[in-house]
Amino acid sequence: MKVTNAEIVISAVSQKQYPNDQLPEVALAGRSNVGKSSFINKLIHRKNLARTSSKPGKTQTLNFYKINEAFYFVDVPGYGYAKVSKKERKKWGSMMEEYFETRDTLKAVLLITDIRHEPTKDDIQMYAFLKHFDLPIIVIATKLDKVPKGKHAKHLKRTKQTLQVDPEDVVIPFSTETGQGKDESWSAIRSYINI
Ligand code: GTP
Numbered sequence: 001m002k003v004t005n006a007e008i009v010i011s012a013v014s015q016k017q018y019p020n021d022q023l024p025e026v027a028l029a030g031r032s033n034v035g036k037s038s039f040i041n042k043l044i045h046r047k048n049l050a051r052t053s054s055k056p057g058k059t060q061t062l063n064f065y066k067i068n069e070a071f072y073f074v075d076v077p078g079y080g081y082a083k084v085s086k087k088e089r090k091k092w093g094s095m096m097e098e099y100f101e102t103r104d105t106l107k108a109v110l111l112i113t114d115i116r117h118e119p120t121k122d123d124i125q126m127y128a129f130l131k132h133f134d135l136p137i138i139v140i141a142t143k144l145d146k147v148p149k150g151k152h153a154k155h156l157k158r159t160k161q162t163l164q165v166d167p168e169d170v171v172i173p174f175s176t177e178t179g180q181g182k183d184e185s186w187s188a189i190r191s192y193i194n195i
């Protein structure tokens, strides 16, 4: 996929701010600091269009990135960061629910997990939540560069098993460092949107 144009259109906190040009959307989901924003940057060849950080909690709003005037990547705040107040967590929940429940133009969700670790309870819950809304899920098991080659298959299997991934959902090992999984990710995304 050749990306010739990528721009942030809006950082939204509620439905009335979402773009209304009816372009298809692919959203991200995953734990804080897992690499959601980095994934977007890697796919669109931008260093830091989607702002990243070594500290969890960088992305706080729903960020709509318009790609090639054809579709949106929607970057979202992560879950599972312990140092978040109850109030903040509730705000996050309402914002995410409103988005996933109501967004008709949402075609698929990229659930980003850390291939080094067994998926967390929150990951399992998010997978089930997305299934509940009948959303197609593409699992991206990222930070592959941090796992020794000999253990790739074992870690991938554990990701699939713990999430109880449906056979129809793809799981793609990925790394922003090596670029592995990039082409496969684009193919999976393109199978859900007409670009
Ligand atoms: P929040 O916005 O806080 O929810 O985090 P996020 O999921 O958007 O994570 P972000 O993209 O900001 O990345 C978090 C950290 O992980 C950064 O320091 C990235 O450089 C690093 N990172 C992301 N992907 C990879 C990867 O594939 N390999 C390695 N080694 N580091 C990665």
Ligand code: MG
Binding pocket: 036, 037, 038, 051, 052, 058, 059, 075, 076
């Ligand atoms: Mg982020």
